[in-house]
Amino acid sequence: MRFDVITLFPELFAPFLISGVTRRAYEAGLVEVRLWNPRDFADGNYRRVDDRPFGGGPGMVMQVEPLSLCLEKIRADRLEAGSPAAPVVLFSPIGEALNHAGVEAWSASSGAVLVCGRYEGLDQRFIDTYVDRQISLGDFVLSGGEVAAMALLDAVARLQPGVLNDEGSHQLDSFNPALDGLLDCPHYTRPEDWRGQRVPAILLSGNHSHIERWRRDQRLALTQRQRPELVQKARNAGQLSAGDEAFLADLLENPEKDA
Template sequence: MRFDVITLFPEIFSPFLTSGVTRRAYESGLVEVRLWNPRDFADGNYRRVDDRPFGGGPGMVMLAEPLTLCLESIRADRAACGAPDAPTVLFSPVGTVLSHASVERWSASSSGAVLICGRYEGLDQRFIDTHVDHQISLGDFVLSGGEIAAMALLDAVARLQPGVLNDEGSHQMDSFNPALDGLLDCPHYTRPETWRGQSVPPELMSGNHAHIERWRREQGLALTQRQRPELVRAARRAGHLSKSDEAFLADFPKNPDLDS
């Protein structure tokens, strides 16, 4: 799949695309990323891409024309390469918050997307109304630009591609995954068995795989109930909680080891 990224700072992406386990997705072409600078499509000696907002106020607004010319060039390049047309995504505080479910949908899309990284006070609304298909947010806070959000989406999509992670089943046990019924993952431990006076829970050392899996399920339930109770409610509404799950949750507030 192909992602075209419109950004005023393409150099930010260089270390991202060549570092970590997800670089396998980019180097192999499983996830193709092309970077486009709207300044290359701006007029004048200064290649201006922003101007003051009508009505006054602080900050600058990105101009619609360079962005449009950049987007048109992307679409022409996609057509010349035989790549399918793709939806246009703007990272914005008004967008839908990125979730595991939406990442799975993007990771299964053969067309990829055109990702627009805004800067300054935002984009001319006329460009948004004319060209943007989806708006995505990382949460209720504001970043200096959309580049970090774009990298978050690319990373989440890349790690779901076959062969990218060392263990193909690794992402199946991630928090929010359907394999965990949308709950949080359990805590994890590794060597040494005792670290600075703290020991690995004995359940993990039992060798009883069924017992270990139940312990992990209960720890995931406990963590989710403590940190994200709305996910437990969603799992219950979807019918994903077993009788043993419900029995554990019923006793959860009474267990001082889990309610601290």
């Protein structure tokens, strides 16, 4: 798959693409990332890409023409390379919230053109003409879309075959359907006793069925406390067993009880 990123700061992506476990996806070509700077398509000695908003107000707005020329060059380059047409995605506070299901869909796609806004945003005419989808990381505002673009790329890259050391590890991630959309349970490693805090004895028991039940209970307890709507979603989907429901009922009656 191929992602083309329109950004005024392509240098921000350099360390990201060569660091961590996800670099395997980029090095192997499983996820191809090409960076495009709209400033290269701007006129004048200063290659200006922004201007003051009509109607007044603070801040600057990214101009439509450099963005449009940049996108047209990307489309021509994709066509020449034999890459399929790609949707144009803008990272924006008004966009749909990115979630696990969305990441899985993108990880199985042929890619996209990711537009990283800056300043007060983009000229609306570019959005109206070209943008197919808008995506948000949450109810807050970043100084630019680059962090959001890297978040999407990272989430997509780690789902590619051979990227993680253990192929099944992402199946145990929070929000994964394999966990019925619940949050993941706590994890422990050596030493067994750290400053008086011991690893739960059941994890050292060797009884795998009991360990799995403990982990399930922990997931249920953590999700009920932190994201109860996810428990209800699993319940509505018929994903909770009688044992799950009994545990949750007891947890609600004894909220201070250790799971």
